[in-house]
Amino acid sequence: MRMRAILGALVLASLPVMPAMAENMTPDDIKKLVDEAVNKRMQDYERRGGAIEKREGDTAEPGIGTLPELGKDLRTEKPQALSFSSSGSGRLVYAKPFVAAPKAIVGGYMDIQYRAHRKAVMESGYASINNNQGTTNGFDQQRFVPFIYADVTEHVKFASELEIEHGIRGTSTNEISLEFAHMDYLVNEPFNIRAGILLIPIGKFNLLHDSPLNDLTDRPLVSQFVIPSTLSETGAGFYGTFYPGRTSKLDYELYVTTGPCGYTTAGAPNVTEQTGTKNSRQRKCASEDGLDINNGKAVSGRVAFSPILGVEVAGSSYYGNQSPTSYNPLSISALDWTLQKGPFEIIGEAAWAYARGNSRAIPGSANPVGSFLRGTNTMNPLAGPPQRMSGFYIQGNYHFMPAFLTQWAPKRFGEGSTFTAVVRYDKVNLNMDNHGENRGDLDQVSFGLNYRPVEDMAIKMSYQYMPKAYNPNTSTRVHDSALVISAATYF
Numbered sequence: 001m002r003m004r005a006i007l008g009a010l011v012l013a014s015l016p017v018m019p020a021m022a023e024n025m026t027p028d029d030i031k032k033l034v035d036e037a038v039n040k041r042m043q044d045y046e047r048r049g050g051a052i053e054k055r056e057g058d059t060a061e062p063g064i065g066t067l068p069e070l071g072k073d074l075r076t077e078k079p080q081a082l083s084f085s086s087s088g089s090g091r092l093v094y095a096k097p098f099v100a101a102p103k104a105i106v107g108g109y110m111d112i113q114y115r116a117h118r119k120a121v122m123e124s125g126y127a128s129i130n131n132n133q134g135t136t137n138g139f140d141q142q143r144f145v146p147f148i149y150a151d152v153t154e155h156v157k158f159a160s161e162l163e164i165e166h167g168i169r170g171t172s173t174n175e176i177s178l179e180f181a182h183m184d185y186l187v188n189e190p191f192n193i194r195a196g197i198l199l200i201p202i203g204k205f206n207l208l209h210d211s212p213l214n215d216l217t218d219r220p221l222v223s224q225f226v227i228p229s230t231l232s233e234t235g236a237g238f239y240g241t242f243y244p245g246r247t248s249k250l251d252y253e254l255y256v257t258t259g260p261c262g263y264t265t266a267g268a269p270n271v272t273e274q275t276g277t278k279n280s281r282q283r284k285c286a287s288e289d290g291l292d293i294n295n296g297k298a299v300s301g302r303v304a305f306s307p308i309l310g311v312e313v314a315g316s317s318y319y320g321n322q323s324p325t326s327y328n329p330l331s332i333s334a335l336d337w338t339l340q341k342g343p344f345e346i347i348g349e350a351a352w353a354y355a356r357g358n359s360r361a362i363p364g365s366a367n368p369v370g371s372f373l374r375g376t377n378t379m380n381p382l383a384g385p386p387q388r389m390s391g392f393y394i395q396g397n398y399h400f401m402p403a404f405l406t407q408w409a410p411k412r413f414g415e416g417s418t419f420t421a422v423v424r425y426d427k428v429n430l431n432m433d434n435h436g437e438n439r440g441d442l443d444q445v446s447f448g449l450n451y452r453p454v455e456d457m458a459i460k461m462s463y464q465y466m467p468k469a470y471n472p473n474t475s476t477r478v479h480d481s482a483l484v485i486s487a488a489t490y491f
Helices: 002-017 019-023 027-047 090-094 403-408
Strands: 104-117 137-140 143-151 156-165 175-188 191-199 232-242 249-257 298-306 311-321 329-341 344-355 388-400 418-429 441-452 457-471 476-490
Touching (some): 175 232, 191 249
Antiparallel strands (some): 104 137, 104 476, 143 156, 156 175, 329 344, 441 457
16 A cells, blocks of 8 residues: 555656646546556556666665565565465575564674793693693683574563684684573563573572683683583573562572583593583583483572672572483582672682592493492592582782873773772682592682773783692693783673
C-alpha cells in the first residue's frame, strides 16, 4: 500500500505538465488515468522483484552493493519470521533476525608483556639443543579475547568470551577456547536462570580475571594452581541479589555443571605437585567433546555479602567426582575479600583443595587398584601425588595522581587518569601431604606501579621477588626474581 500511494502521488504530480490533456478531463477520467498508471508501475516494480529503478546519476555502493532486505519476503508487506519453510537459496545465510534488527555488541581485550628473569625458567622447546636450560627473557602476546554480548529481549541476554592465548604460536601450546558462553533468562533481581559454558564461581578472581582490570600482570598463584583460573564448565543454574538491609547487599550463584577430569586415559592423576588442579579442568578432558567422564556432575556456588559500599566478603565451594572409574571427588573451597576506602584497597583470596584418593591407583590404571603411587608427580621419591593443597594472596593498592602532572599535561593526565602503587604477597603449597621437597611450595612478593590513561587501559611495571620458585626446564627449586612490563586494554 505504501508503494502504491507513492506511485499515485508521482502520477498526480505529473498532470500539471500536461495541461492540454488535463484541461478537458473529468474527475472520473483523471482517477481512471491515475489508476492505470499506478497499476502499470506496480506491475513493473513487482516484475523487477521490488527493486527501485536505477536513475541516471546514482552511484553503486562499493563492494558487492547493498544487502537485500534479508529478513523480508518481498512478495508480502510485512517481514516473515525465519523458519525451515523459508524460501530461497544462497541468500538464506543472511536471513537472520539480527540482520534486520542488530542486537549484538562486540568488544574484548588484549595484552602484551615483556619479562626478564634472573634464572632461565622460561621454556624454549629446544631441550636437546640447549641442554634443557630454557631462556631468561622474552615478549609474549599472552591473550587476545573477543567478547560478544547481546540483548535478545528485555528478559533474554547472551554473553560470551573467546580466549586466544599465545595466538602467534602454531603448536599445541597455544589455546583457543570459549572461556564462557551462556544465555540468561531474567526473572527478577533475586532469581535469574543461566545456562551454557559458565564461569565457575570459586573465588572472585575467577569471575573478574580480565587483564585490564588487574593492577599486576601475573595472576595470583592461588588463582593459577589451587583455583585454576579460568575455570569454566558446561551446565546450568541460577543467580540473584537480595538487599537484607538499608545499605547491605547479598549476591549468590549456584550451578550444576559437567565436572572435573582428574585422570589421563592411562589412569595417571592430572592433579599434580607441579600444576595443581589446572589440568583437571573440563577443557583438558580426554573426551574430545569435553563430556562427562563418569556420568557425574559438579556443584558450585558463591555467596557474597556487602554490608556497606566498598566492603565485600564472600565464600564459595566446588565439588565433583574427577575419576572415570571410581569415586575420587575434587573439592575446592575459597574465601575472598575486598576492602576499599578512598584511594586505598585491600583485596585477597584464600583457597583449599582436596583431591580425595589422588595418591592411590584407580581401576584401569597400570598399578594395582588402591596402591600408593610413590614417587609419581613429586620431587620427593617417598611421597605421592597431592591430595591436599592450599594457597592465598593479599594485595594492597594505592591510587593517586600527582598534581604537577595534571598541570603539566592536562590532556594526558586529566580526569579519568590514575597511577596505582601495588604490593602483593603470594603463597601456595600444592602438596601438603609431602613433607619433603615440593615443586609446588612457592612464595612470591610483587611490587608494582601502573598508569591508566583511562580506566579501561593499563600500562604496568612490576618487580617479582621469588625466594621459592620452580624451574620446569631442569625440575629444580630455584631462588629467582623478575622484571615484568606489560600493557592491557579493553576495546
